[in-house]
Amino acid sequence: MSRTLPQAKTDAPMPAITPGERNRSLLAEVKKRSGTDFNRCFQCRSCANGCPFVQAMDHPPNAVLRLLQYGLDQQVLECNTIWVCVGCHTCSSQCPMAIDIAAVMDTLRLLAMERGAAIAKPNILDFHEEVLHSLQRYGRAHKLGIMWHYKLQTRRWFSDMDTGLKMLAHRKLELRPSRVQAIDEITGLFKCYWGESR
Amino acid sequence: MSNSEQLDFSYFPGCSMATTAAESNASLMKAARVLGFNLIELEDWNCCGSSSASTLCKDLALGMAARNLSLAPAGRPLVAMCPRCLLYLRRAQARLRQDPEIRRELEERWQRPIPLDLEIMHFLEVMARFGLDRLRQSVKRSLKGLKFVPYYGCTVFGPPDLEREKHYQGEMENILKVLEAQPLIGAYTHRCCGSFLSATDPELVTPLVNEIIDSAVAAGAHCLVTSCAMCQLNLEIRCSSRIKLPIFHFSEVLGLGLGAEDYEGWFIRHLVDPRPLLHNLALVA
Numbered sequence: 001m002s003r004t005l006p007q008a009k010t011d012a013p014m015p016a017i018t019p020g021e022r023n024r025s026l027l028a029e030v031k032k033r034s035g036t037d038f039n040r041c042f043q044c045r046s047c048a049n050g051c052p053f054v055q056a057m058d059h060p061p062n063a064v065l066r067l068l069q070y071g072l073d074q075q076v077l078e079c080n081t082i083w084v085c086v087g088c089h090t091c092s093s094q095c096p097m098a099i100d101i102a103a104v105m106d107t108l109r110l111l112a113m114e115r116g117a118a119i120a121k122p123n124i125l126d127f128h129e130e131v132l133h134s135l136q137r138y139g140r141a142h143k144l145g146i147m148w149h150y151k152l153q154t155r156r157w158f159s160d161m162d163t164g165l166k167m168l169a170h171r172k173l174e175l176r177p178s179r180v181q182a183i184d185e186i187t188g189l190f191k192c193y194w195g196e197s198r
Numbered sequence: 199m200s201n202s203e204q205l206d207f208s209y210f211p212g213c214s215m216a217t218t219a220a221e222s223n224a225s226l227m228k229a230a231r232v233l234g235f236n237l238i239e240l241e242d243w244n245c246c247g248s249s250s251a252s253t254l255c256k257d258l259a260l261g262m263a264a265r266n267l268s269l270a271p272a273g274r275p276l277v278a279m280c281p282r283c284l285l286y287l288r289r290a291q292a293r294l295r296q297d298p299e300i301r302r303e304l305e306e307r308w309q310r311p312i313p314l315d316l317e318i319m320h321f322l323e324v325m326a327r328f329g330l331d332r333l334r335q336s337v338k339r340s341l342k343g344l345k346f347v348p349y350y351g352c353t354v355f356g357p358p359d360l361e362r363e364k365h366y367q368g369e370m371e372n373i374l375k376v377l378e379a380q381p382l383i384g385a386y387t388h389r390c391c392g393s394f395l396s397a398t399d400p401e402l403v404t405p406l407v408n409e410i411i412d413s414a415v416a417a418g419a420h421c422l423v424t425s426c427a428m429c430q431l432n433l434e435i436r437c438s439s440r441i442k443l444p445i446f447h448f449s450e451v452l453g454l455g456l457g458a459e460d461y462e463g464w465f466i467r468h469l470v471d472p473r474p475l476l477h478n479l480a481l482v483a
Contacts, residue, residue: 052390056402084402087249088352088390100358109253127398131250135262139244141213147397160400163435167218170467172431174217180244185308189261193254 008048008060008081026073026111034107038065040097047091047101057081058120061091061101064108077112080120081105126153136190139180144173202234205328208276209237210266212283212427213245219427221464225453226279226321232456233332235324237277240269246283249394261304263290268310275317277324279449281353281426284320291318319364320354322425322448326369333376338457341379343479346446347414348374348381349422351429352390370425370448377455385413385422391432400436407436415441420475423451434469444472454481 031037041062048060059067059081067076076082082105091101112119119125130150134142147164167173180186215223230237245251247262263286270276278284294301295314305312325333348370355365371381389410392403410433414422421444424430433445450464454476461482465473476482 052392052406053395053402056399084395084399086390086393086395087252087357088393089357090352090390092358093355098358102357106253110256113254121398124394124398127394128250128253131248132254132258135245135247135251140216141245141248143213143218150397163400166469167435170469172218172467172469178213178216181242185265186244186262188307189258189265192257192261 008054008057008063023073024069024071026076027068027071029111030068030104030107033110034100034103036100036103038068038099038101038104041065041099042097044096046094046096050090050094051085052088052090053084053086056084061085061105065099065101065104068104074117076108077115077117078120082108082112083119083121083124123154123156126150132190132193134177136187138177139183139186140178142174142177144168144175145177147173202332204234204236206236206238206274207324208270208274209239210243210246210276210278210283210287211239212243212278212280213248214427214431215279218431219447221467222279222427222430222447222449225447225458225461225464226449228458228460229449229452229456232336233329235328238274240266240276243269246280246286248282248286252286259286260290260293260300263287264294264304264312265308267291267294267316268304268308268312270313270316272313272316275319275324277319277321279321279427281320281351282428284318285353285357287318291316320366320425322354322366322369322373323364325373325452326366330373330376333373333452333455336456337377339377339455339481341374341377341451341455341481344379344451344481345382345418345420346374346379346423346451347385347417347419347421348387349385349410349414349424349429349433349445350388351424351426352388352393354425355388366425370423374423374448374451374455377451379451379455382414382417382419385417385419386410391426391429392436393428393432396432396436403432403436404438407433408439411437411439411441411443414443415439419443420479421446421472423448437470442470444468444470444475446472 043062045062048054048062054060059079064081085105087102089102127150130146134146243266247259251259251262396403423446425448430445430447
């Protein structure tokens with residue numbers, strides 16, 4: 001394989017597996033929920049070569065599809081690939097077999113949470129939850145508040161401070177949130193994520 | 199001015215346009231007014247749900263986007279400026295069309311109908327369909343000499359589940375050529391800007407942003423022009439290359455060409471000040 005292509009981090013060989021013996025319930029569930037049939041994948045790596053974030057992933061997107069086909073469910077649900085993916089759909093648009101790979105990643109994130117898998121990038125989940133708090137409170141995203149709470153959560157106080165200060169200096173971060181008036185039309189929607197408790 | 203009749207649209211600003219990209223909103227309003235587009239802000243709109251609701255809970259994401267659809271009066275198209283907002287609004291509409299049960303439930307919740315035939319479009323589409331002649335008649339300031347790379351980002355071309363919707367490849371170039379600005383080819387025009395990883399993992403985003411900006415520098419560009427407010431922000435705050443190019447919102451360039459004089463208020467909000475460039479090219483006084 002060419003050295004010049006961007007590579008995902010893992011190149012250690014995996015233990016031998018016997019596909020026929022595996023339970024493939026996750027595979028079926030992902031196909032159903034993502035509406036995507038990825039049996040057409042022939043491992044051409046177009047998705048991996050085009051993915052802007054492949055170097056930060058422990059498995060390239062094509063390998064995630066392969067792991068799914070092999071029934072290696074835990075490796076799939078606990079890999080960081082599914083969290084590093086932001087859904088830019090570059091993979092989906094350039095797949096020669098028209099597989100919507102981003103939709104598969106989207107479904108895998110939900111399944112990882114539903115099945116209680118270890119979240120490979122907990123800071124990203126924290127961030128999304130802080131955004132949800134802000135939306136629930138104001139109906140709109142208050143970026144300064146989101147970043148404040150996110151920093152509180154991840155304790156990364158001083159990382160990236162200069163960017164925040166520059167944004168404040170250019171009035172890019174509003175001190176006060178912009179609010180929805182009829183907020184009670186929105187708060188009830190959040191029960192489907194937090195449950196009845198909030 | 200012969201900008202025939204005024205056209206009415208509902209307008210969904212979204213959180214970025216209302217806050218971090220207020221300069222894009224201001225310039226958009228200015229340009230739209232001159233062109234005879236009446237953008238009527240959706241009353242009491244809420245966040246479209248963004249990537250976060252979409253990642254964590256599909257029903258929540260649907261609910262957030264659908265409430266905005268329920269606020270839109272039937273009979274006039276809904277215009278968004280943020281490609282992600284556009285995506286989530288359209289996705290919600292597509293799901294409501296397929297699932298009458300959920301639609302009924304949400305309509306009961308808010309005691310309002312949700313129009314399923316509402317046309318939802320990006321402002322680029324408004325320009326492409328109704329704006330070019332109006333623009334030709336209203337140009338006040340030539341941008342001759344301004345070499346730009348159009349930067350669309352990843353979303354405005356539409357993910358596969360919406361691929362039958364309008365694509366916008368080339369529209370920014372067509373529109374800004376009317377102002378005599380010069381589009382360049384050979385740079386990254388729709389590579390992802392890093393999205394929310396810019397907040398959570400900036401060290402992953404900086405090399406990507408640098409590649410995008412460096413490619414524009416190599417193409418000989420003076421600046422990039424973007425159709426997405428989040429891209430604009432990420433390209434500005436995450437670039438560590440030696441040469442940093444100004445990143446314009448598409449609406450700002452449009453506003454300049456239509457003769458806006460209140461651009462100071464837009465450009466002081468940029469982290470890479472575009473004013474020296476505009477002065478050097480003698481495009482503004």
